[in-house]
Amino acid sequence: MIDEQLISIILLSLKIAGVAIIFATPLAIILGYALARWKFFGHWLLNALIYIPLVLPPVVTGFILLEFFGPKGIAGVFLSNYLGLDLGFKWTGAALAAGIVAFPLIIRPIKLAFENIEQGLIDDASILGASPLLAFMTVSLPLAFPGIIAGAVLGFAKALGEFGATITFVSNIPGETRTISLGVYALMQSPDGDHDALVLVLITVGLSLSAIIVSEWMSRRFVARSRTIR
Amino acid sequence: MIEIDISAKLGKFSLQVNFEAERGITALFGPSGSGKTSLIRLIAGLETPDSGLIQISGRTLFDKSSDINLPVHKRNVGYVLQEANIFPHLTIRQNLTYARWAGRRSRIINIKDVCKVLGIEKLLDRMPDKLSGGERQRVAIGRALLSDPSVLLLDEPLSALDHSRKLEILPFLEQIRDRYDIPMIYISHSVDEITRLADYLLVLKNGKQSIFGPIESVLRNLDIRGSGDALEAGSLLNGVCTGFDNNVALAQIDIGEQILQLPIAAMRIGAQVRLRIKASDVALALSKPDGISIQNMLVGKITALRQTDPSHVTVDLQIGTQQIRSHITKKAAMDLALEESKSCIALLKAVALEGRGDP
Numbered sequence: 001m002i003d004e005q006l007i008s009i010i011l012l013s014l015k016i017a018g019v020a021i022i023f024a025t026p027l028a029i030i031l032g033y034a035l036a037r038w039k040f041f042g043h044w045l046l047n048a049l050i051y052i053p054l055v056l057p058p059v060v061t062g063f064i065l066l067e068f069f070g071p072k073g074i075a076g077v078f079l080s081n082y083l084g085l086d087l088g089f090k091w092t093g094a095a096l097a098a099g100i101v102a103f104p105l106i107i108r109p110i111k112l113a114f115e116n117i118e119q120g121l122i123d124d125a126s127i128l129g130a131s132p133l134l135a136f137m138t139v140s141l142p143l144a145f146p147g148i149i150a151g152a153v154l155g156f157a158k159a160l161g162e163f164g165a166t167i168t169f170v171s172n173i174p175g176e177t178r179t180i181s182l183g184v185y186a187l188m189q190s191p192d193g194d195h196d197a198l199v200l201v202l203i204t205v206g207l208s209l210s211a212i213i214v215s216e217w218m219s220r221r222f223v224a225r226s227r228t229i230r
Numbered sequence: 231m232i233e234i235d236i237s238a239k240l241g242k243f244s245l246q247v248n249f250e251a252e253r254g255i256t257a258l259f260g261p262s263g264s265g266k267t268s269l270i271r272l273i274a275g276l277e278t279p280d281s282g283l284i285q286i287s288g289r290t291l292f293d294k295s296s297d298i299n300l301p302v303h304k305r306n307v308g309y310v311l312q313e314a315n316i317f318p319h320l321t322i323r324q325n326l327t328y329a330r331w332a333g334r335r336s337r338i339i340n341i342k343d344v345c346k347v348l349g350i351e352k353l354l355d356r357m358p359d360k361l362s363g364g365e366r367q368r369v370a371i372g373r374a375l376l377s378d379p380s381v382l383l384l385d386e387p388l389s390a391l392d393h394s395r396k397l398e399i400l401p402f403l404e405q406i407r408d409r410y411d412i413p414m415i416y417i418s419h420s421v422d423e424i425t426r427l428a429d430y431l432l433v434l435k436n437g438k439q440s441i442f443g444p445i446e447s448v449l450r451n452l453d454i455r456g457s458g459d460a461l462e463a464g465s466l467l468n469g470v471c472t473g474f475d476n477n478v479a480l481a482q483i484d485i486g487e488q489i490l491q492l493p494i495a496a497m498r499i500g501a502q503v504r505l506r507i508k509a510s511d512v513a514l515a516l517s518k519p520d521g522i523s524i525q526n527m528l529v530g531k532i533t534a535l536r537q538t539d540p541s542h543v544t545v546d547l548q549i550g551t552q553q554i555r556s557h558i559t560k561k562a563a564m565d566l567a568l569e570e571s572k573s574c575i576a577l578l579k580a581v582a583l584e585g586r587g588d589p
Contacts, residue, residue: 120315126302127274127309128377129333135303138332142319 006183006196010203013179016091017159020099021106025152028107032151033140036114037122054104062168065097070169093170094177098159106155109215113147114140150218157211161204180204232256232381232413236282236292240268245437254429255407257445258417264434266417270383273415274309275302286381287413303333308374308412312386314367316358322369323354329377336378339410344372347405364395368402375406382406382414389419396423403427425449425466425506425584449506450546450555463544464508465554466584471501486550490526492581504584509544512556513577516566526578530554532570535563543568547576 034040035047053061069076071088079085087093117140125135141148163181170177172186184200187193235248245265249256258266271277273284275291278299284292286307291300317325326345329335345351348368353361361369367387374382384403388396404427407414418424424431424445431448433441441448446466469490473482474497481497483490483505490505497503518527530547537543543563545556554576568574 118315120311121317123274123276123302124309124315124317125328125332127305127307128329128373129303129306129335130328131303134332138328139317 003196006199008175009178009180009183009200012091012175013160016095016098016179017156019092019095020102020159021152021156023095024099024103024106024155025148028103028110028151028155029141029144029148032107032110033114033136036111050107051104053101058101058162058164059168061101062097062165065093065100065165065169069093069096087170089170089173089177091170091176094162094166094179097165097169098162101162101165102155102158105158106151109147109151109154110144113144116147117143146218146221150215153211153215153218157208157215160207160211231285231287232415233283233285234273236272236279236284238268238272238277238279240277243268243437245269245272247432247434247439249430249432249439249442251413251430253411253413255414255416255427256430256432257424257428258415258432258434259419259424260434260440263436265437266434267385268437269434270309270385270415270417273381273383274307275300275305289380306335306378306380308377308379308382310367310370310374310382310384310387313390314370314387316361316366316369316373318358320358321354322350322356322358322361325358325369326354326373326376328373333377335376338378339376341376344375347409348372348402364391364398367391367395367399371399371402371406375410375412379412382412384414384416386417386419388423400426422584426504446553450553463555463557464506464511465552467505467507467549467552467554469503469505471497471499471503474499485528485552488528488549490528490578490581492583494583506582506584507554507578508580509555509557511579512554513579514545514556514558514562514566514568515575515577518575519577522577524577524579526581528554528576528578530574530576532568532572532574535568535570547574549576
């Protein structure tokens with residue numbers, strides 16, 4: 001039923017989405033905290049920027065990534081020369097595209113979670129002697145944890161299904177950048193690929209559904225907990 | 231020792247305070263919006279004054295002239311709010327010891343002692359969402375105490391609680407005051423709490439310090455009517471219980487050479503008490519009257535006589551080392567020919583017991 005090729009597509013998708021989330025989530029925690037808790041110059045601009053991938057057509061995102069991170073882009077050349085990291089037409093590029101497109105979905109619940117923490121609790125931590133970093137580690141982070149999980153899960157599901165930005169930026173290379181969505185697309189182009197496409201579609205629906213359920217469950221737990229605060 | 235001399239602009243509100251409290255509890259009193267909480271936040275470092283000095287027990291927390299402004303986590307203050315925030319993700323034990331594991335504060339005060347004093351030994355392994363309001367306040371007080379504070383800032387710590395819970399916590403505050411010798415600043419709208427606990431009283435009005443001084447002299451000299459909760463002018467007398475008559479349920483209170491009788495269910499001999507007598511409950515006589523229901527009479531000497539309105543005067547009497555104030559009509563004062571240094575008898579219509587400490 002499920003041949004090796006399909007399994008490798010699924011595993012590649014999981015790897016790309018996983019790497020995307022592992023890099024995007026810590027960044028989302030830092031930016032989410034900064035946006036939720038601090039007032040600084042350019043706050044509104046940053047706030048708008050993080051949501052841009054949500055409203056931008058994915059093809060446009062992919063195009064920008066290609067111009068910037070592609071083999072001839074400024075950042076692409078820099079990363080390739082100094083870090084030996086090639087993004088163009090590589091799975092790492094697919095992870096970057098997935099991470100950027102998923103970023104708004106990751107940061108939103110995280111930012112909300114930080115906003116929901118009462119300032120009084122953070123003040124109390126400082127008054128009791130915790131340095132700002134320790135107050136963050138011992139109070140803000142654990143209290144925002146359900147929001148962080150919710151964001152990461154939602155972002156993972158989004159990254160798993162990313163299509164437009166990926167195909168524009170890193171193309172559709174079997175074994176390198178052909179993720180589930182791209183695989184479904186490729187299979188639909190071939191005359192006898194319908195069956196395999198259906199299998200991939202079902203697996204995707206299953207993965208997405210479980211991600212939404214986990215995320216919902218987490219945020220409900222979070223709401224229940226913040227209600228008992230005070 | 232609390233030494234504060236600051237002025238601060240917080241938005242449109244400006245605050246100016248200058249006082250020194252030697253020891254014990256300094257009560258902050260004033261209508262809402264008068265700057266009480268702002269003052270406490272300035273001391274804790276949550277707000278920054280524009281100029282001035284904040285010193286606690288010789289340690290400078292803020293000094294504009296030498297550019298000292300300790301960050302909040304280095305100020306070593308304890309802070310308890312009206313509705314205290316308990317970390318909801320930590321057990322009560324982790325909450326209580328937070329200052330030790332996250333704040334790296336020293337372990338001068340013993341956790342067992344504090345839990346015993348506050349009656350929270352049995353709660354230690356619970357999560358905060360299972361606590362009642364009273365328990366929550368006690369945990370917050372304990373957590374503040376265990377942070378080894380050089381001053382305790384209490385912002386209406388009891389006002390969210392019902393009367394019986396208040397009565398449950400007040401003795402703890404008295405014990406903390408007596409046992410750990412930590413200076414406290416205590417905001418309260420409750421005259422009862424203030425007169426029971428405080429050593430000093432600071433009254434704020436629109437961000438300005440309108441009155442400050444030791445509570446006994448301040449209370450004698452003021453009438454803060456119209457500041458929300460009327461704090462009526464009166465006197466505080468400190469005394470010691472020297473006897474108790476079970477048959478009539480009367481305690482004898484020695485206030486220094488003279489004895490007052492206080493109707494009360496029970497009192498231990500030797501107990502330190504503080505009595506409050508409203509100025510309007512003190513009548514004056516030139517000699518001890520016969521056939522009168524009033525039991526408490528004190529012999530004193532008039533130290534001051536002052537007209538408060540066209541028909542009333544206040545009369546201050548020296549009773550041994552303490553003072554008592556009377557509020558009578560001008561006509562009565564004229565009929566009795568009252569004047570300074572004249573001896574007379576104070577008849578006390580009502581005496582309220584304010585606080586009880588253990589010697």
